[in-house]
Amino acid sequence: MIEDVLSHIKIDDKKRLVVDEELNAFLFDVIKNKSRVAHSISVAQLSFDIALSNNLDNPEHYLVAGLLHDLAKGLDTNTLKTYMTRYFKEYLDLPSYTYHQFISVYLTQKYFNIHNENLLDAIKFHCTGKPKMNSIGKIVYSADKADPLRGYDSNKMINLLKIDYNEGFIYTLNENRIFLLNKLYKGESTNNRLSEECFAYYLK
Numbered sequence: 001m002i003e004d005v006l007s008h009i010k011i012d013d014k015k016r017l018v019v020d021e022e023l024n025a026f027l028f029d030v031i032k033n034k035s036r037v038a039h040s041i042s043v044a045q046l047s048f049d050i051a052l053s054n055n056l057d058n059p060e061h062y063l064v065a066g067l068l069h070d071l072a073k074g075l076d077t078n079t080l081k082t083y084m085t086r087y088f089k090e091y092l093d094l095p096s097y098t099y100h101q102f103i104s105v106y107l108t109q110k111y112f113n114i115h116n117e118n119l120l121d122a123i124k125f126h127c128t129g130k131p132k133m134n135s136i137g138k139i140v141y142s143a144d145k146a147d148p149l150r151g152y153d154s155n156k157m158i159n160l161l162k163i164d165y166n167e168g169f170i171y172t173l174n175e176n177r178i179f180l181l182n183k184l185y186k187g188e189s190t191n192n193r194l195s196e197e198c199f200a201y202y203l204k
């Protein structure tokens with residue numbers, strides 16, 4: 001349940017998230033890496049902040065989606081492939097770096113029994129994007145890319161997202177497309193059909 005996750009998080013008077021030891025230990029156990037856990041909490045915070053400043057309903061849903069979006073990052077490619085074959089066969093043709101977005105949905109359901117469609121859909125496409133994303137999807141996708149812990153200046157992205165998350169999302173999407181194209185020029189294959197469909201849908 002969403003409430004189970006939230007029962008381990010305090011929100012202080014400055015709207016800062018304080019994750020308790022039990023949830024921290026659980027996240028580390030599953031994600032298996034300190035900086036990835038820090039990234040997850042940072043994306044939760046940023047998603048929550050963006051939802052609040054846009055006056056969206058249920059801002060805590062954005063928080064939870066942000067916190068759990070990378071749950072499957074601790075699994076190796078073989079294990080991810082096994083789960084993909086079992087539960088998400090229709091996406092097996094995508095590059096393996098995308099698999100964690102699907103398996104994070106599986107783990108979110110398994111560990112927390114969360115079945116909120118919008119929240120799960122946001123996790124499911126946070127890495128690739130897709131056409132017709134819901135507001136949680138747009139914000140978690142953007143917060144994931146704009147996470148200040150990533151080490152590049154994402155202030156413009158964050159400011160735009162806080163003023164108008166739709167505009168901020170389009171800006172972030174465009175930045176990400178440029179980033180992927182640069183990688184492509186260097187010979188790294190980062191193309192996938194979901195991102196292509198997402199760019200075609202939102203970037204006219």
Ligand SMILES: [Fe+2]
Binds near residue numbers: 070100101127
């Ligand atoms: Fe991810």
Ligand SMILES: [Fe+2]
Binds near residue numbers: 039043069070144
């Ligand atoms: Fe992430």
